[in-house]
Amino acid sequence: MGRAFNIFTAVFCSIGSxxxxYDSGIIASVITFPAFKAFIGHPENYDSLSGAVVSTFTGGCFFGAALAGWTNDKLGRKRSIQLxxxxxLWGCAMQGGANNFACMLVGRIVAGFAIGVLSMTVPLYNTEIAPPKIRGFIVGLAQQMIGIGFIVANWVGYGCQYLEGNQGWRxxxxxxxxPAFLLLVGIQFLPNSPRWLLEQGRDDEARAVVLRLHGGATPExxxxxxAEFVEMQGVIHAEASARSRNLSDLWETRAMLKRTLVxxxxxxxxxxxxxxxxxxxxPSMYQALGLSPGQSLLVQGIYGAVGPITNFFFITLILDTVGRKKPLMFGAGSFVVTYSVLTAIVACFPPVVDGVANTHTSAQRAGIAMIFMTSIFFSVSFGPVSWVLASEVFPTRTRSIGTSVATCANWAFNILFSQVSNLAINNVSxxxxxxxxxxxxIDFVVIALFFPETKGKSLEEMAEIFGDETALPEVHDQHSDHKVEVEKA
Known part of the structure; x- marks a missing residue:
């Protein structure tokens, strides 16, 4: 019962993911709609303007993730998700009802801010409620829900292209x-993170949550x-005296610097x-392979289903067995291969030659296969593992701010790629x-040499991996009543 409640809680919380x-996926379709192009105007600058539509969203995400480090400490994980x-709701309403390009951009920024808060908080919350043996699966559910959002978005986009006028993109x-409304209402009925409750001195509530997460109907x-509560309580209370919430805490010791860099x-x-x-x-990449706009949206819809299916089997059957490091190395090495093949295909078979469209179907299929393989390899490597590893390596006193900084780094590079990629695909191919x-x-070499393996360790045991002085409390188990107490000096 405890594991089922863990999974339900993580899945519902991951509506934020x-x-x-959904937003990341739907914009790929929307910017190809003729009605949306007409709404934006300025066809001669559409590549840069559509890049702005994408990058303003990711810019909002960056600042949302930055703020979430503070709100998670002050308000807790649940209230941050509700925020x-x-x-x-505000940002999405502005996008759907935008009456000019400026309103659309503001809506994108506001919605991005919200996603920044959620993208940082959901993995953090799931990490803190998950038992060590299935933490990879529980936190990996965030990536699973991101993938499902892409599936829904791609097919909604494919269907909405046939609606007249602005109805499709609106x-x-x-x-x-x-989903934003469902999350706002439903999160109220989920428990607070027991680790956050301990930080607030609400020990009895934290114990009740841990018992609920374990499905404590049996003596075992x-x-x-x-046992888990006592370990958690001892470490968090020991850390409380050193807690400062300063950004410099993330590199104050060699061990903390390693955690932050990882x-x-x-x-x-x-x-x-x-x-x-x-x-x-x-869709732009598929058109660079010679597909029509309609074909590109159809292929994008099929593409969206590949990753989530692969991700589900990976987090369910493999991640908590093989660990974190090996999948990351496999992913980085695989991307070198897929992009090498894709580069050769696009270079040898450009979409237009002397004004004539390329109809080399074998090259098109091979290029599409490489893009699909990239999604598959991402789903068994960086997709789920990046969220798991980034949220589990920090001690409780710096977990919020550390996860926030890591997520901000993600969004910073997301902004960069979202702004330049459409221009680059169309201009340098x-x-x-x-x-x-x-x-x-480069990633492959860095991961192989410097990344640790963290599978199966409790959050309080990460000190052993990163070289901190281990400060786990000594535990005395009274078998007669199954109570566990920390021995006090």
Whole structure:
């Protein structure tokens, strides 16, 4: 019962990740709609203006993730998620009802701010309620819901292209209001993070939440819950005296600097995979292979289903067995191969030769296959692992601010790629993909040499991996009543 409640809580909380996936996916379709192009105007500058539509959203995400470090400490994980949902309702309503380009950009910024809060808080919350043995699966559900958001967005976009006038893009963007409202209302019925409650001195509430998460109907479950609670309580109370909430805490010791570099590194390397270039500008990439706009949207819809299916089997069957480091190395190495092949295809078979469209179907299929393979490899590597690793490496006293900084790094590079990618694809074509070959080759070496393995460890045991002085409390187990107490000096 405890595991089922853990999973339900994580899935519902991850509606925030669904919003992230839906918005990222739907904009790739919307910017190809003729009615949206007419709404934006200035066809001679449309590539840069559509890039602004995407990058203003990611810019909002950056600042939302930055603020979330503070709100998670002050308000808690639940209230931060509710705050994100409220802001999402505001931003999505502005996008769907925009009457000019400026209103659209403001709506994108506001919605992005909300997604920034949610993208940082959802993995953090899921990390703190998950038992160590299935933490990879629980936190990986955030990536699963991002993928499902992409699936829904791609098919909504494909269907809405047939609506007349502005109805298509307005409906596509306005549908985001539904999951935002569900999250706002439903999160109220989920428990607070027990670790945050302990930080606030609300120990009895924290114990009750841990017992609930363990499904404490049996003596064994109650004993396990008490043991986890005592370990959690001892470490968090010991850290409380050193808590300062200063950004400099993230590099004050060699061990903390390593934690920060690993968390930031895994998030940035996830962007180096180029996955969001495909997510945002996939239709443009398919058109560069010679497909028509309608065919490009159809292929993007099919593409959106590949990653989530792969991700589900990976987080369910593999992630908590093989760990974090090996999948990351596999992903980086695989991207070098897929982008190398894609570069060769686009270079040898350009979409237009001497004014005549390329109809080399074998080359088109091979190029599409490489893009699909990139999604598959991302879903068994950086997709789920980046969220798991970035949120689990920090001690409780710096987990909020550390996860916030790592997520901000993710969004900073997301902004960069979202702004330049459409221009690069249209102007330098295959040469742009050379960048991703080089970046992922570097990632592979860095991960192999410097990233630790963290699977199966409790959040309080991460000190052993990163070289801190271990400060776990000594525990005395009274078997007669299954109570566990910390021995006091």
């Amino acid at each position: 669904f919003l992230f996936g 994100g949902a409220v802001i999402a 409906l596509s963007l306005g549908l985001q209001l539904v 479950a109650r004993a396990d819950a008490d 968390a930031v590194g895994v998030q940035v390397f996830g962007q180096f995979s180029g996955i969001n270039v495909i997510n945002y500008f996939g 295959w040469r742009y993909y050379l960048l991703f070959i080089c970046l992922n080759a």
